[in-house]
Amino acid sequence: MNGFERLFPYLLAGVSVGGQYALIAIGYTMVYGILRLINFAHGDIFTVAGFFMVYMSATMPLVVSIPLTIILTVLLGFTVERVAYKPLREAPRMSIMISAIGVSYLLQNLMWYVTGGLAKQYPVLPWLSNSVTILSATTKIVTIVTPLLTVALVLLLLQLINHTKTGMAMRAVSRDFETAKLMGIKIDRVISISFIIGSFLAAAGSLLYFTNYPTVTPTVGAMPGLKAFVAAVFGGIGSIPGAVVGAFLIGISENLIKAFGYSTFSDAFTFALLIVILLVRPTGLFGEKTIDKV
Amino acid sequence: MKKTLALLLVLMLMVPFLALGEEYAGTITIGIFEPASGDNAAGGKQETLGMYYANSLVGSVELNGKNYKLEVSEVDNQTSADKAPAAAQTLVGRNVNVVLGTYGSGASMAAAPIFEAAGIPAIGASCTNPGVTLGSPLYWRICYTDDFQGDVLANFAFNDLGVKVAYTLNMLGEDYGAGLVNYFTRAFEKLGGSVVADTFPEGTSDFTAYLQNAVNANAGVIFSPSSTTYASLMLGQAKSMNLALPFVAGDTWASLVILEAVQGSDLKVYFSDFFNENDENASQVSKDFVTGFKAWLNANPQNLTNNGGKDIIAAVSALGYDAYMTAVEAIKATENGSKEQIAEALPAVSYNGVTGMIVFDENGDAKKDIAYINIADTKSLNYIFVTTTSIQ
Amino acid sequence: MNTKKRGLVIGLILLALLFAGLYILENTISSSTMLITILKKGVIYALIAVSMNLLNGFTGLFSLGQAGFMLIGAYTYAILTIPVNMRGMIYQYYDGGIVQFALPAIIGILCAGLLAAFFAFLVGLPVLRLKSDYLAIATLGFAEIIRAIIQYEGLGPLTNGSNLLRRFPTFQSVLYPFAAAAICIGAILLLINSTYGRAFKAIRDDEVAAEAMGINLFFHKQLSFVVSSFFAGIGGALLAMYQGSIQVATFKSAMTYEILLIVVIGGMGSVTGSVIASFLFVASSEWWLRFLDNEMFIGTFQVPLLRSGFRMVVFSVIIMAVVLFYRRGIMGDKEFSLTRVRNRLLNRKAGRNA
């Protein structure tokens, strides 16, 4: 086996994990871009989507349960914003972040309560769960599909943001919240839309993620959520292509670290990377520089 | 209005008395200290079921001609070292006379000082870490320990499977896995094999990199004592990778979750166990337990759900049953079932249990020297008995 | 000046009364009752919450690294104080570990604080240059890194790797944690009311203006961070003593969140608020709401929803309600004082008379 063949399975896993991080990271980066809020509950919304699917597929065929899962997740994301973030729009930024932490705490405890703390098995999606062999690696089809689907969704999203009126409003709000408000942009609507898109992508991400790793527990989303956030910061928070690139980079480097035998530090590495990035280039790879006005 | 309220109150206060149909001289409370939620909830619930089943059989004892009610009081410790002390404190607050549990040695060790301070004796059912009883005079244990288990599994891998290189994988920060890997490694290296060690952080979902590491290390076996939550993920990914390496693990893998994970694959999954329901040579006690417990499970859908939905008997249920019965034996040797007297009586207990003879050594560990090695059946949800081993 | 002195005297008298009350309480009821447990845990949480409040509430630094510094404190204490003859048993896989001495508990606690402070100093050098949420996420990251390092197998002879540390000296009397916490919280209060504390508050209110008033931002942030971590380390050591055994898994980010929520409930910038909220938090999560976790029958009627886990759901709903509707928490940024209570009562009376 030569070096590449040896590393190829790791790279493949890294790209796949990266794709899933990317789908979550977009949710973080969009919300941060507009509200300047680290939506700590985003990872939990992702997990709840997993449980929606578990419970619904038990009674309904997949054709029904998949769209229903997505709809319910979007609804959840929308509700969380309306109930927990909207009332705090004028409050200091720390308050709204604390509210996000509170929502995350609530969602985790709710999931714990409903499931009795037991791990649930995710339903098997046909075709996606089949095995496939490419080069030196054998894996599930979903591993290959994930990055492709991610890129497709991101391109679609970029089209939306760059070429529609809603997209323009979103960009305006993220550039200057107050001015956009004065210009008559319906801020609440824009924020809701970004939560809807973020939750939609989280639901899609959860479908792919749990097909790959079919065990759902109430805390399973916490780590991918945090890593996706790191990816968003890495790529320059507020920038969608940045989040995607960051997610793939983190996914791949995490798996390479395991390949080289430092798995103890694979999570720690992600955070170390985050801190280095924040210090060296606080705005990330693609972020824009801002100047505090005095 | 006030009168009605007062009347209601009086009625409510009388409810407990009404419930006492039979005449009891007193109540002896047996605390169940087990996880009902968290990574180890599945196993904890099965162990608890064994205890409840035992309680359904023996619900009272006669001491000095007086009838005492045996009551169980359960608390969820989530098998986490930080929740365990608070849970243990709850049991202490309920004035239990003896404690059974817990699944997961870490929680046992964390709670031991609290039970000890309150003078409450505790009997571990399936906690295999030697540290549970070592230095804890009031902790007893009815199963074998990790050093024995690690030894057995290393011997099995080296001699029976003929493997020279083993890849070990356990969760960072979990003492059960870390302990077992340690004993396995010592024994395996002593036999002349070599070990490649790896750990995964909590919350890991993607095990492909680790499995790939095992392949790249030219390992002949993956030794991965871990909670069933992670194990099922790991096995699922091994399945998609068509991994040919056999897995070997400790007693936690004797679970329906694992059986479900390997269905329809070619994976070979071996694990040690305390008990096997299909053992032809089992004692009459065991056979009675198997039939009785199955009937009891099937009679109540809630119990069946807690057992994972099937009536396959997990070894931890058998151990839970034995732990309860051991406590009963000790209680029978007392005058009034007080915690002090139970603690005094326990060292002398000799009880022929479902999982074998239970006699304690000076550490408080049952002298057990037989481990079952099973393989998970990939066609139907069942364990296939491979061998029993013991180490001299 | 006079009222201030009188306040001090009254405060000291109340403190003495508190200790006398605790002493009597402890000697009249069994030490294993829930009340004593809650008091012990509550007062330790109070110290930790106040230390976090110093940072988040008084200096305006949104740090989420508290659990990491508690971890350092707890481990330092445990490693240094486990009796030598127990080490072989506890470091069972590492031949007794490399530390072969045991320090007295009180020195262990001090070392716990000092080491946590030292790490805070190192972490603070790069991290404190970051602003608000970036600071939060970076400190959260550092706490995770610290966790990974302590669990590292290679450090096993020192930290016992993934395994429990136990059998270190603990306390029996409830007076012990109360005394320790009272001294520590007292010290924090003194600092807050000194000229340095005023500088912290200035930074919280307006960094630019504070800097223009000659306040060195970095030095003061670093000072607050180090002091906060020192007391978090001591809190970690006390928590270890309370629990009797520790493991890395205890000190996850969830713990930081819990403490942050206590600070918010009590009121950002109120020491007494944090203390009150700690006791309320611990008592309701461990005691008052416990009944929600047990199935309950009234006659044959089973009360719906009650089962394992419901307590935490109710609890998090209460917290959300506080966060959303009582944003200023119990005390806001005010301190509890008898004068204020008296004034309010008088005002009410006056209002009724009018």
Added chain:
Amino acid sequence: MPEKMLELNDITMQFGGVVAVNNLSMYIGKGEIVALIGPNGAGKTTAFNCVTGVYKPSNGQVKYQGQVIVSNHPAGKMKALYAGENRDRYPHVVDPTPDKITRMGIARTFQNIRLFKTQTVFENVLIATHLHRTSNPISAAFRLNWREEQKMRELSLEMLDFVGLSAMKDELATSLPYGKQRRLEIARALATRPKLLLLDEPAAGMNPQETADLAQFIVEIKERFNLTIFLIEHHMDLVMDISERIYVIDFGKLIAHGEPHEVQDNPDVITAYLGVEDI
């Protein structure tokens, strides 16, 4: 010519392609009151921020009492953008943080009042005395230095007395009326015991009567504390009354300077400034 208190040499501040301050050179003599005026967005506050260390100028140098306190040269992307002939004139980089500059004796106020909003009037001033402390955190916490603390309090009270706010010393700073908040800001700046006071639009939002009072007040504090004053202003009458010299900038560039009457008659100023503002 009096001794130079503050000297700006070729101060330039670029934000991306925008040049907010363009090669501004000026000086303030000891004991003078000098004003910097210009229409909205001319770069006045930016120039201030370059002096006080809030911004790091893209090029140029600031001297205080003959010593270089700020110095920078264009670097990185700025180097390519910067076209001025002074590109390589200031090779050394000196960029202290704002607090260091304050400790050198340069205090400032803010255009959009920046008081410590959760603190009382008295505490706002007290905080400004912190920079002269000699106690370390431990001695401060345990009151080993109570004499120093007492002195800080006395000084703060004195300042409040002087600006006429001692009656409301225990009120929340933000509860004061606008004009008083401005005075409080000045008191706070004075409590740092400066030699040079920078006032950023002190009369913004004031009516003519208040402005006249303020003018008198500024002269008063100058005399009382032996200060040099550098102010940015919009209100022409205030500036004309009290300044000894005036600098005028427009689009970041110096377009005129001199004594008030000279500036007043300068045609460039009239078109750039007076033509815009109706005064």
